[in-house]
Amino acid sequence: MSLVQPTQPSTVLVAIDIAKLRHDVLIEAPGWKSRKRLILPNTAVEFRLFADFLHGLKHPVRIVFEATGNYHRPLAHFLQAEGFHLELIASLAVARTREAMHNSWDKNDPKDAQVLLHLLKTGVTQHYHDPLVNQIHDFQELSLTYAQISLEKTRTQHRLLTHYLPLYFPEIERYYHATRSEWLLAFLQVFPTPALIARLSMEDFVQQAWTVVGRKVSKQRLLEDIYRTAQSSIGIPVAEDSEAVAMFRVVLGEMIRLCQLRDQLEQRAALHLKENVDFRRLQQMPGIGPILALTILAEAGDLRRFNHHRQFLKFCGLDLSTQQSGQFRGATKLSKYGNARLRCAFWMAATVAVRLRENSFRDKFERYLRRDPASADRKRMAYVAVAAKMARVAHGIIKTGTDFRCFYEAAAPSGRAASPGPSRP
Template sequence: MALQHHLLSSEYTLIGIDIAKKQHDAMILWPDGKNRLVRFENTIMGYGELLNIARKKNAPIAIAFEPTADYHRNIAFWMHSQGIECYQVSSLSCARAREILYQTWDKHDHKDAKLIIHLMHQGLMRPYYDPLVHQTMDFQELSNAYHQISLARTRCYHSLINHYVANYFPALEQFMHSSRAERFCKLLIQFPTPRTMTQRPKGEFVQVAWDVVGKKRYKQRFLEELYEIAAVSIGLPVPTPSLSVSMLKLQVERYLTSAYQRNELEKIAETPLAEPEDYRHLRSIPGVGPIIALIILAESGDLRRFLHYRQYLNYCGFNLSGKQSGQKKATYHLSKQGNV
């Protein structure tokens, strides 16, 4: 973690903020060594009250905080808009400093504010990179939406395989591979149980299901084989229509909706990212597609703010730890203790 040498002088008013949801705890350390603990509301009025107290001494102000979910984003943006220098401290640094100073792992808001002041006084912090200020918030929101929709799609797919297909049509699982799941989900809406297939003659079933399956090689043979499998299926003989079948169709439609939304986001991902040069460089790396490039830019922001590749490795938590004990040269490997 980089040292902020200009803050080590006694010219700055330092504010360490323990972030919470509704109320924040802060410790103010003035240049003359006096300090004060302040609890303020997570509102503009609360932010203004904190600054009014800190500005009693005519000195430049710097704040630092431990990032907590997304609750720090609002106060950091507002403070930046007021011309305040904003920094962040590592959660691991806070945990280790807490153990060293207080010999305990207990978390108390006022103690955490003091810990942040201690880390600021040592210069152990990084400048806070605000995605809204640096115009990377759209990347973050797109990446987050893609992640949430992918999770919902996966959960729904596992629910279909492990519950509905297992109960009503176990033999269909052999065809429900992830790359072909959408095709068979459309088939499940039309024919949710084996009985709905076999209640028609084979030729009529093939004709009705022909367009539902979509493009497929040897479609005639496949549909005839599927009909024969349905005829000897051990699936539960649920009547159609019924509430159980309606719930199956509901889950299938949820899966198809999330799959459609994910595909649309993949198309959208290339639109805002086509211009940045960093995106084009990332896409030139084998195995890096539009979504992976989107995630990298969403998490990293402007890649050019890192002056050396080791700084970026450190930012990602991949910096190497050296061991030289009893040796002429140090050997480097990934640290298993985390990064401060």
């Protein structure tokens, strides 16, 4: 007796190599003797003609592409709106397969389209998660803009600390503790050089600087200490009306502007997401504030789309990998093939959580250090383990819709005490 295999519907396979001005398209359809190659200009008219052509084939269509900057987003959104099934292929998979297929490292668009089509036929694809369709586009723009502002603020801060302050007022750096303390920037706008302080009496200086530094504990003693510091400064003597001081003030003003813009973006993110339940639940976790919660939602989207926490860990690049060949077995370490911004967000949250008391993340960190408290490598591994645990917990509380509990491991779900066995890293 022969078994009749169910017939699969014929499918049109489309591979698109994305570029800035035009896209290379390779199509394989049922009944065609050979593949069809197209050049698709990056215009709305050509998109419409291409979609009509695919609709006219009267078969289900599977489209695959490799994410390339942001150039793929308009075309992918248009094709998805037209009802086509889109799939994504990782850049690393494309590069390795290209080398295997063509025995060469060279890269050109026609070859990439062939590689994409081959990977589509073999099933090595990923689900395409459109940010606009899944309503996380605004989150991403807020998060990316905040990241760019923070990066520029850090660069400007380094210019101040490595160029301007060593030249004009080296001793004032001891009062610069955090970028959130903007009083020193405002103070340097008024007194950029120690000569401007030294020419005043202590009483006059304290009176003029009193409102500049804002609300401070022991403000009188602080200003008197700064005055005495200025008396013995080694800063180079430049005139107040010189171009050097003018440029110093320009950079100080830019630093103040960036700090204020960063604060505005934080307030805007909190206002935009105040009704988001996932945003609120993520902030219940120690170490995760509004910006890290925004970053997690912007980069991962809806965490419920990951069926298991291992899938989410792999998406973050927090999964473990081991190099092994024959009798050789390398050290197990992070793969780091996932989303770098997500991995950084959980790492930063872990560094804060382990300094707070009464949470299971600190317990895990301390258990890791018991074996060798003085080992810097062991400490780094502990931070990684805590970051991975934070990712698992974040996925769990959002997927199950439950609030965060500091010591969930202390009791089993049934209410009985958990077994005292060793905890998994």
